[in-house]
Amino acid sequence: MVPLGIIFMYSFGENVSLVEVKTTWTFDNYKRIFEPELMTLLWRTLWISILATAICIVVAFPVALVIATASPSSKAWLLLLIMLPFWTNLLIRTYSLLNILGTRGRLNELLGWIWLRTNDFLTFVGAGDLGLLGAKFVPIKFLGTPGGVVLGIVYVSLPFAILPIYSALERMDTSYLEASMDLGAGQLQTFFRILVPLAMPGILTAFIITFIPALGQFLTPELLGRGQVDMIANVIQRQFKGANDWPFGSALSLMLLYVTFILLALRAFGDAARSKREANL
């Protein structure tokens, strides 16, 4: 709490010299957040985080379902597979993604190979002259694009999304599903009206646990975004280093903290409303 207090004091401060910050209770640092370029970056940070979180949850749900319904012995192995990447440093994992996603990276190598084979096949069946796939393989640009950043965030946060959904599904009483099917609901209807609502607390936790760290990402935009897709944390980092503007950096980072608090508060309200509803049933 003490460092947070210091940041709070700094955020109302001014640089009086290169090495000294004085808390003058000015709102200037907060006013600067509303400059158009910072709004642009905040908006970019928000949509990248939301998109990455949404993809995480959509991918995590079936994975969690598979683990939750697996036999106890394979469950342990599957969980281990999910946890395994955590034993590697985040930086190393990000660097390995650089190697995979580059225009001359492994993924484009694979796509190029597939393109070549498909083209050979088309030529073989006599459709080669139609140029269905273009004259030559064009590598997909992942790095330096918002898509690459989203991909990077999904990659590092996916396990965090899987685990809470898994734990919610695991505790679920499967007889609800049987009851739903017995009473004439189809697969889809059972999925959306029984399974998803029952897993909702896990999904909400997964949302918060991936969305909040995504808001503060600076390594992924820097490396996978190649400095082309900066997010708000890159600006914060600069304030504490090159720009030497700790008061403004503090105000910006508290701003992210406030967003986090609002989300957690919404979550708490949601939980309260849910238990009230359940109590009324």
Next chain:
Amino acid sequence: MSIRINRRQFLTGTAAVGVSFTLPNGVFADAGKVNFYNWDTYIGENTISEFESATGIKVQYDLYADNDELFAKLKGGNPGYDLIIPSGDYIEQMLDADMLLPLDMSKIPNAKNIDPAFMNPSFDPGRKYSLPYMWGTIGIGYRKSAVDGEITSWADMLDSDKYAGRIALMNESKTVLQMALKYMGKSLNDWTDENLAAAEALLIKQKPHVTAFAQDNGQDLLLAGEVDLAMEWNGDILQVMEEDDDIGYVVPKEGGLLWEDAVCIPKGGENFDNAHAMINHLMDGAVGAGIASFINYATPNKAAQALMDKDYLENPAIFPSEESTSASEASVYAGAEWVRKIDESWTRIKAAG
């Protein structure tokens, strides 16, 4: 020649994930020690062990990744470092913040080895607080087979779509804007609202053609073939030139940035005399040659140069031609107001597009 991780790159990564090494206050107050805080991979293989066995002084050696990290570490009070090697404009900034002690030249007889041309820099007139360690340039590293003829101007990198999608700039607000100023024919220290706005507009216009704002890894992108032009420190390009003959380095005709790192003693250290002994050691001819041959930057030490071979002395990436260095300039500390304006401009460039 072996492949080495360069001094800046190595620690940037560690710093980026929030790992850093902090010295607790007063732990190294022993009489027989010196706490040396230096860039990573920026010293000879045996420089320190030779010093230790010659003087009996123990060296506590710590590393930083960039000037900003050094400044941030010392800003809240020196945690006990006796010797640091900041770059010129940061020396000026530290002098402005009263963070450095004057050197006692009577304790550094080897200072006579330094080329007189280096003895009166703008950031430390008359050399009262610093002695030069290494110097170099920022220019363009390029893939010879992929460019049209020779690269001679910043225009190819900053104001043209000829190499669109094959360009890496640095992720350093001040440096990139300064190179834009050079391209526009201005001094890179000529900060006015008008010049800054023009440089910003130029970079925003060029941004779609730029592949990466490289966090100190432009040379790797160049080596990997991801880009064909990279704005970089000469030493970084030099390292990949050793691995790949197809890579060249040029300081464009408009001139680039001349940098110099110099040894300084920060206030708050406790081993003043030992720090001087270390500086004297670093300024020795043979020691300087040992460092220069290991890290391949240009040494301002005449006695060290006399011991170096032709490969080093005649390498244009280490000692650029007279014309390109004469058009180049050293960066001067711009003052707090301009540091902020430059950062705000950079944020606008980053938010654009």
